[in-house]
Amino acid sequence: MNVPWQTSEAVVAVLFFLCGASAFFLFRGGFWTQAALATSVPVLTQVILQLGWGSDSAYPGLTLLLAVPYAVLFFLGTVFVGGPVFLYRQARAKSHLTLGGADGRSASVHH
Numbered sequence: 001m002n003v004p005w006q007t008s009e010a011v012v013a014v015l016f017f018l019c020g021a022s023a024f025f026l027f028r029g030g031f032w033t034q035a036a037l038a039t040s041v042p043v044l045t046q047v048i049l050q051l052g053w054g055s056d057s058a059y060p061g062l063t064l065l066l067a068v069p070y071a072v073l074f075f076l077g078t079v080f081v082g083g084p085v086f087l088y089r090q091a092r093a094k095s096h097l098t099l100g101g102a103d104g105r106s107a108s109v110h111h
Contacts, residue, residue, distance in 0.1 A: 016042070016070055020077025024086075031086050035078040042070035 023038035046067035055063040 013073055016073035017077040018081070020074030021081035022077075023074060024078040024082030031083065034082065034086070035075065038078045038082070039071050039075045042074050043067045046070065 020038055020041075023041045024034050027034045027037040029037075046063050050061075050063040053063075055061060
């Protein structure tokens with residue numbers, strides 16, 4: 001199969017974007033805590049790869065340099081996918097708290 005390099009690059013970018021969004025949901029805490037932890041995943045992975053495996057002698061440090069675009073794509077995934085879901089969950093949790101009447105009973109409870 002002959003796929004143009006632009007297409008394969010775009011597919012890899014989308015995969016990293018979605019990996020960032022999924023990493024966002026693995027962590028708990030506030031939005032920025034989750035975003036920072038999710039963004040640190042590719043950085044830590046690249047550092048571990050560099051220390052454990054090394055990089056090609058023709059391109060020393062390339063593994064560490066790749067952490068930058070990977071981290072950016074992960075961050076964008078957390079902001080554009082994780083952010084709206086995070087806000088939706090918070091709004092939904094608040095609406096469950098405010099559904100009760102003045103006596104604290106739920107609106108769906110009929111006595």
